[in-house]
Amino acid sequence: MEVVYEGKSKIVYKGETDGTFIIKYKDSATAGNGAKKQEFAGKGAVNAKITKILFELFEQSGIETHYIKTIDETTVLVKKAEIVQVEVIIRNIAAGSFSARYGIPEGKILPFPTVEHSLKSDALNDPLINESHILALELASEKELKEMSEKALKINEIMKDFYKKANLTLVDFKLEFGRFENRIILCDEISPDSCRLWDSKTGQKLDKDIFRRDLGDLMTAYNEVLRRATNV
Numbered sequence: 001m002e003v004v005y006e007g008k009s010k011i012v013y014k015g016e017t018d019g020t021f022i023i024k025y026k027d028s029a030t031a032g033n034g035a036k037k038q039e040f041a042g043k044g045a046v047n048a049k050i051t052k053i054l055f056e057l058f059e060q061s062g063i064e065t066h067y068i069k070t071i072d073e074t075t076v077l078v079k080k081a082e083i084v085q086v087e088v089i090i091r092n093i094a095a096g097s098f099s100a101r102y103g104i105p106e107g108k109i110l111p112f113p114t115v116e117h118s119l120k121s122d123a124l125n126d127p128l129i130n131e132s133h134i135l136a137l138e139l140a141s142e143k144e145l146k147e148m149s150e151k152a153l154k155i156n157e158i159m160k161d162f163y164k165k166a167n168l169t170l171v172d173f174k175l176e177f178g179r180f181e182n183r184i185i186l187c188d189e190i191s192p193d194s195c196r197l198w199d200s201k202t203g204q205k206l207d208k209d210i211f212r213r214d215l216g217d218l219m220t221a222y223n224e225v226l227r228r229a230t231n232v
């Protein structure tokens with residue numbers, strides 16, 4: 001298959017038919033923009049399964065995603081979208097860079113979900129970017145920005161409810177959107193690599209912070225998220 005793009009955790013291939021890509025989830029985990037890197041056998045398959053469960057849930061609520069079908073454990077067929085070069089981050093609880101940047105203790109519940117954007121650029125370390133800058137740099141139109149924020153907040157409500165049933169608290173997450181036939185659709189993945197998930201009762205971290213902060217066995221946590229998500 002012809003490689004279109006290889007990222008830190010995924011390889012994108014040309015699909016067999018026009019208008020499609022094939023995405024393979026890799027087992028690598030990176031943190032600090034690639035400064036820390038490790039392989040975790042089975043991570044790609046677990047992330048592919050969790051993403052499929054969530055993307056199918058969003059489709060049921062009328063949020064279009066790039067997902068078409070699963071090819072094998074680590075490979076999916078998706079719509080060929082043009083990725084908007086802006087990441088959308090939603091936060092329900094202070095953590096990570098938000099806590100560090102503003103001096104807010106991790107775990108402080110925010111009065112409402114916040115929407116933030118960062119520029120998709122490994123070379124620049126994905127810097128925070130505001131809406132005025134996004135418009136000035138023509139990374140997205142005003143209409144697209146509004147649509148992405150609205151969809152991201154709706155996804156937040158769906159995912160919060162879903163994970164609550166799995167005894168998990170959705171702290172924050174990152175989304176990527178793409179343009180497909182003049183529509184904005186959800187792309188990329190949503191997995192414990194791109195969300196913070198805490199056990200609702202104990203507060204135990206069950207996401208990539210385990211790897212970022214050396215807190216224990218990553219795959220035990222990811223498999224537990226998959227197990228709970230499968231049983232909702």
Ligand code: TMP
Pocket residue numbers: 089095096097098126172173174193194195196
């Ligand atoms: P942050 O607190 O490090 O800014 O991360 C916020 C959320 O976004 C967290 O769930 C991890 C996710 N995220 C990614 O998936 N990819 C990224 O490149 C960054 C910076 C964050």
